Amino acid sequence: MSEVILEAVDIKFSYPDGTNALRKVNLEVKKGEKLAILGSNGAGKSTLFLHFNGIYRPDAGSIKYRGQDISYGKRALIELRKKVGIVFQDPDSQLFSASVWQDISFGPLNLGLGEEVVVDRVKQAMSDTETTDLQDKPTHLLSYGQKKRVSIAGVLAMEPEVIIFDEPTAWLDPRHGREFMELLEKLSQEGKTIIISTHDVDLAYSWSDRIAVMYSGELIASGEPGEVFLQPDIISRADLLLPWLLEMHRELVQKGWLPPSGPLPKTREDLFGSIAAKRERRLSVL
C-alpha cells in the first residue's frame, strides 16, 4: 500500500448562493496513482479540485497533504501550489497572457525560481506538450487544442507532484485526445500523481488505477475500475454508462463465447485477444 499524498476529510462546502456543492466528501489520493473522478455536470468535481490546492476553503473538514492539514497562510499556500497543480477545463480562463512564452513562465516565476531555471523549465514544458513551435504565437491565434496544451505546459513548468486535470479531453479531437493520454502516461511513469475528472467512462476505465464516483456533492463509490463498474446501482445513480469493454465482455460471457471466471479486459487488445478465432475453437472441441 503506497502512501497517501492528498486527502480530503469530511469536506463540506457551499457556494455563497447556497448551493451545497460538497457534502462530506472523503477521498484519499495515493502517491503515484492514476485516479479518475467520474460524475455528471454539477456533481462537485471541480469544486473538490479547487479545494486540493487551497483556492477554496472548506466550510467543514480539512484537506491533508502528506498527512498534514494544509494551512491557508500565504507561504504555506505557495508551498502547496508548488506541489499540487491544476489544469483548468477552459484554457481561455487559464491563459491570462497573450504570449505563450510569458504565460508558461508565470507559474515557475511565482515559485521564486531564478530566471535561468525558469527558462529551462519553460522549454522543457513546451517540448513535453509539443508547444515549442507555438511560443512566438499569440494565444488568441491558437486553436482550442493548442490553447489546451499551452495551459497544460503552464502547470507542468511548475513541476508539481500531483497534477489535477479538470475535464482534460473534453473538446479535444481524437488525435489530440490520444496524444494527451500519452502525455499522461509519460507523466505517470515519471512518478507524478495524476487526477482527472471526466464523463468518459471508457477512458476512465482503461486509464485509471482507481475510480471515484461523485454524485450531487457526494462521493458515492471508489475503488478499482472493475470493482466500481460492476456495481450497477452506483453507475445508474451517477447517470453514468458502462464502458463498452465491460458491456461487450458481459455480452460475450452471457452468450458463452468467454468463460465467466476470466479476468475483466482492461484494454481493447485484452478483449480481442481473449476471443478465440472460429477455426481454432472447432479444433479444440474435437
Place this chain on the structure above:
Amino acid sequence: MINIDTYAYSNRLKTVHPTEKFLFAMITLVVCLTSPALITPLSVLALMAAGIIIKAGIPGRFFVKLMLVPLSFLLLSVLTIAFSVSTSPAGFWLAQNIAGLTVGIRLPDLVTAVHLLIKSLGAVSCLYFLALTTPMTEIISVLSRMRTPVIITELMALIYRFIFVFMEMATTIRRAQSSRLGYVSTKSSFRSMSGLFSALFGKVFLKSRELFDTMEARGYTGEIKVLAKKYPVNLKNYLVLTALEIPLILLNLLGR
C-alpha cells in the same frame, strides 16, 4: 485593428529586439513632432513607409488604408484651423462674403494647417511602425523594463488578452442571435444588441473570477511576474538608428 495585430506577429522585423524598434519609433516620433518645417515630417513619413513596406514586408495597400483611417479626423480638425470668419475682409487669401461676414482662408493659417496635417500623419506613421512590427506583449515588456508603473503594464497585458476572449464571445453570441433571426429588423436588432451586451457583461464578471482562481492556482500573489522573451541585441540596428536620426535632428535644428 485585428489585422494590425496579426501583422505584428508575422512581419519580417519580428525577430528584431523590441527595444530597438520601440526606440526607433519613439525617437522619430519626438523628432517629427518638434519639427519646425515640412521637410522633417515628410522624411519621417517616407522613412516609416519604407520601414513598414520594404523592411517589415507589410503590403503597401494595407499601409495606405491604415493611413487613411486618421486622415478623416485630421482633415476635420485641420479645416477648422484653416478657415476663419471675420467682419473685415482684410488679410484673407481666399474668401467669400456672406451677409457682411467674410469666411475664408488666411495664408498663414493654411500653412499651419498643412504643416499640422503632415506632422500628424508623420507621427501616426511612427506609431503604425511600432504597432505593425512589434507584438503588444513585447511593447509591454519594453515599457516595464523602462520602469513604467506595474499597475499600468499589468492592466495593459490583461486588457489586451481579454479583448480577444470577449470579442470571440461576442461573435459567438451574435452569430447565435442572427441564426435565430435576431437582426432581421431594426427593432429586433436593438433588442438583440442589448441582450448581447448584458450577456457579455455577466460573462465578464464570471471570467474575471475564474481568471483569478486559475492565477491563484499557479501561485499568484498580487504581482504578475512573467519572463520576457530574449531577443539578440543588434549593434548594427543601433548604428542604423543613429544614422537615421541624426540627419532628421539636424534638419530640425537647421530649420529653426
